Structures are given as structure tokens and as C-alpha cells.
Amino acid sequence: xxxxxxxxxxxxxxxxxxxxxxxxxxxxxxxxxxxxxxxxxxxxxxxxxxxxxxxxxxxxxxxxxxxxxxxxxxxxxxxxxxxxxxxxxxxxxxxxxxxxxxxxxxxxxxxxxxxxxxxxxxxxxxxxxxxxxxxxxxxxxxxxxxxxxxxxxxxxxxxxxxxxxxxxxxxxxxxxxxxxxxxxxxxxxxxxxxxxxxxxxxxxxxxxxxxxxxxxxxxxxxxxxxxxxxxxxxxxxxx
Numbered sequence: 001x002x003x004x005x006x007x008x009x010x011x012x013x014x015x016x017x018x019x020x021x022x023x024x025x026x027x028x029x030x031x032x033x034x035x036x037x038x039x040x041x042x043x044x045x046x047x048x049x050x051x052x053x054x055x056x057x058x059x060x061x062x063x064x065x066x067x068x069x070x071x072x073x074x075x076x077x078x079x080x081x082x083x084x085x086x087x088x089x090x091x092x093x094x095x096x097x098x099x100x101x102x103x104x105x106x107x108x109x110x111x112x113x114x115x116x117x118x119x120x121x122x123x124x125x126x127x128x129x130x131x132x133x134x135x136x137x138x139x140x141x142x143x144x145x146x147x148x149x150x151x152x153x154x155x156x157x158x159x160x161x162x163x164x165x166x167x168x169x170x171x172x173x174x175x176x177x178x179x180x181x182x183x184x185x186x187x188x189x190x191x192x193x194x195x196x197x198x199x200x201x202x203x204x205x206x207x208x209x210x211x212x213x214x215x216x217x218x219x220x221x222x223x224x225x226x227x228x229x230x231x232x233x234x235x236x237x238x239x
């Protein structure tokens with residue numbers, strides 16, 4: 001077994017990031033596996049596994065962190081905090097969401113939350129028009145967003161893994177996880193009924209019919225994928 005595969009399949013390796021692409025022949029999965037706990041394994045142990053046939057065949061490459069980030073396109077993530085240039089977000093930290101609807105853009109924005117992006121405003125772009133939605137607090141608390149996807153039915157699905165009421169060892173009682181808008185009203189949200197729990201990342205890609213995926217805290221099945229706009233989720237191999 002080559003070293004890249006050995007790293008990816010090691011019981012001490014954690015799924016750090018993943019990218020999924022839908023193609024006419026199925027799903028292309030590129031997954032970054034690596035050590036996060038220096039007490040259990042060398043932090044230099046990092047590898048990218050890639051397959052287009054549910055890992056019946058695959059490539060495994062030992063990589064450094066920067067190379068893994070490039071392969072996974074991590075600079076495009078919401079928590080990378082890239083400016084969007086949308087007028088309604090000037091003076092705020094903003095980032096563009098993924099969209100499964102052709103011609104519809106979504107930008108999430110908020111004040112400076114240090115390493116977290118406060119979920120304060122959403123801007124929807126359609127045909128050169130920008131609609132602005134200010135998001136209220138929930139029970140006096142502000143959520144922090146780390147992922148957002150425009151679903152095929154026009155709703156906005158967001159991942160809120162942290163809240164302003166969280167304290168060390170005592171998280172807020174507000175739902176941590178996936179929230180969905182009330183239809184086209186992107187100022188109103190409720191916990192998403194399809195939330196499997198333990199979601200660490202939410203992403204989507206619109207090509208070839210579109211695909212949505214979740215990275216979850218599950219040692220056995222950490223990658224969940226939907227090809228029907230989030231109506232159903234299924235576990236997909238990532239190594």
C-alpha cells in the first residue's frame with residue numbers, strides 16, 4: 001500500500017474537507033484526510049483521496065496542507081471571508097453562498113466576528129437586482145454562519161454551528177446546525193427538518209444537475225450527499 005493511501009485509511013485520520021462534483025457517470029469525490037491530534041499521529045500525515053466510481057478505483061496522494069487546500073478549493077468557502085463587492089454589504093464582512101439555481105446569487109454578511117461570520121444580512125441577486133434581507137436574532141442571540149446554499153426551490157439553507165450565547169462547556173440552547181428560510185423570505189428561518197445532526201460543513205455545486213453535500217461528525221459515514229436539492233441524503237464513500 002502506498003503512503004498516501006495508508007494515511008487516508010489510517011484510523012487516526014480525520015476527514016478535513018471534501019469536494020463533490022456531479023458528472024454524467026456519477027459523483028467525483030475529492031477528500032482531504034489527515035492527522036489533527038499530534039498525540040495520536042504525526043501532523044504531517046495528510047493525503048488527498050479522489051475517485052469517480054465510489055472508490056472502486058481511486059488515487060491517493062500524500063500532500064502538504066497548502067496543496068490540499070488548493071485541490072479542495074478551500075479559498076471559496078464562506079469562512080474564508082472573501083469580499084464580494086455587493087453594495088448592500090459594504091462595511092460588513094461578506095461571502096458568497098453556493099447556489100443550485102441558475103441566475104440566483106446569495107451573499108451572507110455581518111459585522112466583524114473575528115474568526116466567525118455573524119449571520120446578520122443576506123442579499124439575493126437575480127437579473128441585476130439585489131434584494132436585501134436583515135436577519136433578526138433568535139431569542140436574543142446571533143448565529144454565526146459557516147455555509148449557505150440556495151436550494152432549487154428558492155429557499156436558503158444555512159449552517160449555523162455557533163451562537164453568541166455559547167460559553168466554554170455550556171453551549172446555547174438555540175439549535176446548532178442547519179436552518180432553512182421560510183420560502184423566498186430570506187429574513188425568516190427555522191431549523192431544517194432534514195438536519196442529520198453533527199454537521200460540520202455545507203456545500204453545493206450546480207453543475208450537471210447539481211449536488212449538495214454535508215460533512216458530518218461520524219467516523220463511519222462522514223459524507224452525506226443529495227442530488228435532489230436536499231430532499232434526500234445518502235452516505236457516500238470518501239476513501
